[in-house]
Amino acid sequence: MRRGFLKNEYAKTVTAKPPTAPPQTKAKQTKKTVVKVPSESLHNAEDDAPIKLAMPEGDIASLNLNLVTLPMPNFLRPEPMSICLIWPIQKQKILALPGFPVRFVPPPRVLYEIKPIPGAGMGMVATQDIEVGDLIVRERPLIIMVQGIPYDKRHPEYARIQTEMPITALSEENRSAFYALHNCKGDKAPFPAAGIIDTNAIGIGALPGFENDCAAVCKDISRCNHSCSPNAVYHWHLQSFSEELRAIRPIAKGEEIVITYTPLRCPHRERQASLEQSYGFKCTCRICSLPAEESRRSDARRRLLVIASTKNKSGDDTELKAWIKDMNAPDNVIIERCKKMLDLMDQEGWYDENYWPVYFERIVKAYLALGDAENAKTWAEKAAALTIAFTGEDKGWSRVVAHPQDTEWWNLRTMAHSAEPLSPI
Numbered sequence: 499m500r501r502g503f504l505k506n507e508y509a510k511t512v513t514a515k516p517p518t519a520p521p522q523t524k525a526k527q528t529k530k531t532v533v534k535v536p537s538e539s540l541h542n543a544e545d546d547a548p549i550k551l552a553m554p555e556g557d558i559a560s561l562n563l564n565l566v567t568l569p570m571p572n573f574l575r576p577e578p579m580s581i582c583l584i585w586p587i588q589k590q591k592i593l594a595l596p597g598f599p600v601r602f603v604p605p606p607r608v609l610y611e612i613k614p615i616p617g618a619g620m621g622m623v624a625t626q627d628i629e630v631g632d633l634i635v636r637e638r639p640l641i642i643m644v645q646g647i648p649y650d651k652r653h654p655e656y657a658r659i660q661t662e663m664p665i666t667a668l669s670e671e672n673r674s675a676f677y678a679l680h681n682c683k684g685d686k687a688p689f690p691a692a693g694i695i696d697t698n699a700i701g702i703g704a705l706p707g708f709e710n711d712c713a714a715v716c717k718d719i720s721r722c723n724h725s726c727s728p729n730a731v732y733h734w735h736l737q738s739f740s741e742e743l744r745a746i747r748p749i750a751k752g753e754e755i756v757i758t759y760t761p762l763r764c765p766h767r768e769r770q771a772s773l774e775q776s777y778g779f780k781c782t783c784r785i786c787s788l789p790a791e792e793s794r795r796s797d798a799r800r801r802l803l804v805i806a807s808t809k810n811k812s813g814d815d816t817e818l819k820a821w822i823k824d825m826n827a828p829d830n831v832i833i834e835r836c837k838k839m840l841d842l843m844d845q846e847g848w849y850d851e852n853y854w855p856v857y858f859e860r861i862v863k864a865y866l867a868l869g870d871a872e873n874a875k876t877w878a879e880k881a882a883a884l885t886i887a888f889t890g891e892d893k894g895w896s897r898v899v900a901h902p903q904d905t906e907w908w909n910l911r912t913m914a915h916s917a918e919p920l921s922p923i
């Protein structure tokens with residue numbers, strides 16, 4: 499997901515496109531005796547798609563963005579709410595979601611504080627040790643807006659009026675929190691709110707009813723600084739209408755909690771250029787501070803991970819199935835190769851949701867095929883923690899941990915070996 503993607507969108511051409519159908523709720527899985535090893539890609543390919551600008555179809559009245567409080571106020575159950583500037587069809591579709599909204603439950607423990615970070619303004623710092631997958635923050639954004647506000651170029655003031663509408667509607671406390679956020683654009687921003695949104699907005703993907711992305715500005719998550727070796731990741735949870743921040747690496751008490759603002763698959767020079775252009779700072783994270791030779795090695799590691807990702811796809815079991823049958827292949831050949839790839843990620847402190855799932859998946863399947871329950875469980879637990887960190891759910895990994903012998907991969911290679919006829923002496 500992107501940060502600050504409202505930039506330069508104000509003057510883009512508007513083209514009409516039909517509204518998208520609401521997302522289909524997946525049918526509940528029927529109970530099976532066989533436990534599946536999760537192989538669902540965590541990555542939404544649309545994240546890399548070019549940003550589109552479109553408007554939902556409808557009559558003129560329906561083309562006015564609506565200022566709406568979501569979830570709707572519930573005086574019997576007061577909860578934080580977000581001020582949203584969205585299309586009317588989106589409001590209808592969101593409110594029509596079955597069970598919406600799921601009750602907002604803040605994390606049981608406060609794991610961080612917002613405090614000054616030398617050379618980086620304010621930031622988020624762990625006040626306790628945090629484990630992989632732990633929920634650090636869950637918050638309803640201050641504001642949510644459709645990405646890029648279309649307007650008639652003959653009336654540029656329209657963008658400012660529309661952009662400031664949700665901010666004006668905030669409570670005094672939340673408005674103060676919004677204007678206290680950093681504005682990396684300074685005087686170059688067309689108006690202060692635009693600069694603050696550009697600096698702090700995080701992508702939440704498309705809301706139901708309209709295909710283009712929305713952006714959210716959060717009181718605390720938007721305070722997270724950048725690192726090319728991030729230890730946390732955020733994701734949007736539609737049903738509770740909240741943004742969640744979770745740890746993707748163990749975070750020690752006193753350590754800064756950092757996310758990424760830019761694609762980390764790019765080499766050092768490109769990352770620096772992107773951050774400089776979009777946010778006006780030079781990254782001094784652990785990876786960007788490496789000496790020149792080590793920095794080149796870091797770039798090479800990242801390039802290798804990118805190339806490998808094109809050949810290793812989640813759910814592609816061709817290699818595993820061939821290995822199961824191949825009596826001459828060493829037992830650990832796939833496991834060791836996948837561990838090497840994960841070791842590259844460890845060295846970089848970079849766990850990209852496009853890359854790590856396939857290696858965990860193959861390691862677990864290989865251990866299962868060897869009948870090694872202990873190692874399969876250990877690696878499935880790690881996969882569960884990371885999957886929770888990126889999605890908020892374990893996607894079925896805990897079932898593998900609990901029932902390795904009930905998976906479809908259990909003992910496959912061992913059985914294939916034992917089924918081999920004995921060689922004549």
Ligand SMILES: [Zn+2]
Pocket residue numbers: 725726727781782783784785786
């Ligand atoms: Zn960096």
